[in-house]
Amino acid sequence: MSDRHNGILLILDGWGHAPPAPGNAISAAVTPALDDLLTRYPTALLPASGTAVGLPDGVVGNSEIGHMVIGAGRPLEYDSLLVQRQVDSGELRRHPDLVAACTRLAANGGALHLVGLCSDGRIHADVAHVAELLHAAADAGLRQVFLHAITDGRDVADGSAGQHLDVLLGHADRAGAGRCVSVVGRNFAMDKSGKADLTAIACSLIVDAEAERVVPEPRAAVDGQAGDQWIPATVVSGDGSRHPVRDGDVVLFTNFRSDRISPLVDMVHTRLRDTGRSSVRLLSLAQYDTTAEVVPLVRRADASGGLADALEAAGVRSVRIAEREKFEHVTFYVNGRDPSARPFEEHQLVPTAVGDDYVAQPRMNVAEVARRVVEAAERDDVGVVVANLANIDVVGHTGDYEATVVATGAVDTAVATICAAARARGRWVLLVGDHGNAEQMVKTGNTGEQRPYGGHTHNPVPCVLVPAPESAYALDPRVTGAALPSVGPTVLQLLGLPVPPTMTAPRLLTEAAEPHRRPVRAAPTTN
């Protein structure tokens, strides 16, 4: 039997594992293709959250770290972990760049503007990190510290924006520095789908203190509003004062994750430059992938030496395919946050036919993704197709259970199409989730009631191998220490390629006993 086959890595975004239960949209969906695969072939349940991938213990997984470790073949110290370490050690509060900026502002009467997602979802940000920045400002004697809160409702329960604002204001009270001057929903301030008009609303609010709504105190900005993600741009001013960014001020962005805050950062930079405020310095809590020059307080871990390097070294062509929401994930993040165009790599961004009403269009454009995957799989010059089926996560984030059930069914149809084409071309297919989401769409609220929940989970993700005909391999679901980083080395082994020493995660394969049948399990030895 041969151990050298071309294949398809299929990432089902948000595909976590949990037993059937109310709120489990995945087990409720009609998924004949996935059901067949999960019964016919061994399935590993891979840890995809917390320290298994390089996040702080107990933190849910996310697409960035998920795709990064799939590519890196090892856990990576994610930005939130690196920041948390500096918080815990006290280094962040004493960071030389931060202390210098606060000292200079205190001396020249300038202001520090803190801009970030206001929640403890710990996917994009953690409001607890802001406490350290406020103490640094207070320690430097800086009084002009203005807080620009971005409300969440996606990484945490919708309707919890007021609670998280209270936490932020509590940090400011305890530090003796910071007043909230603006509030806006993340779908304005953290849009990454290219809707510059939404970003501009948040930019005008933060940079120029411009908004239709003015409220006397922060809670009034969110109370009675429907949907934390869409809180309108609101100036908070009890005394009629406004606090735009003035020349000489510093703007510090407090999200540790780059992708959704970067469009705002770049627009703020352009607006300040174009309005003669070019001596405003932009800082960020962690490293961003912006066009603008932004000084990070915490630099990111190196994620190179993974799948992309190994494929390039072997001259194996890969085709990367996804809809917009997950396109950077199967390219930039799988490649280790490396923007360089690799030889032997093709990138196919599939347009998402819908606007952003995923509840009305839960199928998104997954049929077109499947068609492109089949097209690439039918090419002999393509060693591996790396594709992301986005629906389970993207529609899961709407919190709409029924829509997510339909989304999961649409993903199943795409899986059936892709696996049929792979079988016809003698390719293997490795299916895996990047973190959980739709398997848990309800959470128990403070008073014991079940509330819709559209965020990520701590659950493991299924990983199942549909072997190539005559393949030498089968997936072993019992590999010690196996976790999401095991996917990259496994893909290389399936391709018959050497696994670089940097990709240290254990592989998931065992010698197949018989092709097409579950490997014969050794009878338990009786002592």
Ligand SMILES: O=C(O)[C@@H](CO)OP(=O)(O)O
């Ligand atoms: O949509 C996002 O930005 C996050 C949730 O906030 O999800 P993911 O990590 O799957 O991109």
Ligand SMILES: [Mn+2]
């Ligand atoms: Mn994801």
Ligand SMILES: [Mn+2]
């Ligand atoms: Mn998500």
